[in-house]
Amino acid sequence: MLNNTYIHIPGVGKSLEQKIWAQGIHTWEEFLELEEKILIPPARKARICEEIKKSSEHLASKNYCFFSQCLPSAEHWRAYSAFSDSVAFVDIETTGLSQHRDKITVVGIYNGKESKTYVRDINLDEIVEEFSKYKLLVSFNGARFDLPFIKSEFPDIEFNQLHIDLMYPLRRIGYSGGLKNIEKMLGISRSEDTEGITGFDAVRLWKNYEKRGDQEALDILVKYNKEDIVNLKTIIELTYPKMVEKALRG
Known part of the structure; x- marks a missing residue:
């Protein structure tokens, strides 16, 4: 496109x-x-x-910076097929919704083949180098939440990449609501361990790990996050042709 x-x-x-x-x-x-x-x-x-x-x-x-700067942000999705060989599907977990009061607990990055997980107090600082490897980022509600949250904790990250916040192009082709609702609309299922888990549950799981040393809680949280980022790729692959068709129709 x-x-x-x-x-x-x-x-x-x-x-x-x-x-x-x-x-x-x-x-x-x-x-x-x-x-x-x-x-x-x-x-x-x-x-x-x-x-x-x-x-x-x-x-x-493959000068992604040129297109990142001159394409309207709402149209960055058009660059997906051209830069999908250097893409990071991104999702974060936090202790709450305020980037001023709360903190990041988990960052998941999926390059389309391999998922990587970064956990607070273990390896979270490594995301600075990891993000520099990619030309295109894909998130869901990342423009308002994930990327500003990351930037507030890691100001050295430039985020000069192309960025597709899937929430908006999906809405234009009739897929509205949260990520889990859209997954269901597209027939994407979750594992038994994470089915029904919400963002509020993610906060609870982290607290159980942080305060009680509950490793199982962290494992479930990480699995939940991994499914988020892997499913982002499935979603864009399923819906990209519809986005193109809608744009060409006007």
């Missing part, structure tokens, strides 16, 4: 992008090949051509 995209180009909004698509021009290559036939004022068309060439170079070099 990224090389079907024009709204990252200065002066191009969704209405002009839709006008381009309506003329049967979808990819950047098609725009350059059929430039003479496209019904757009010549000066604007020339600027778009220059920006397409620049964008193609940045995409070829």
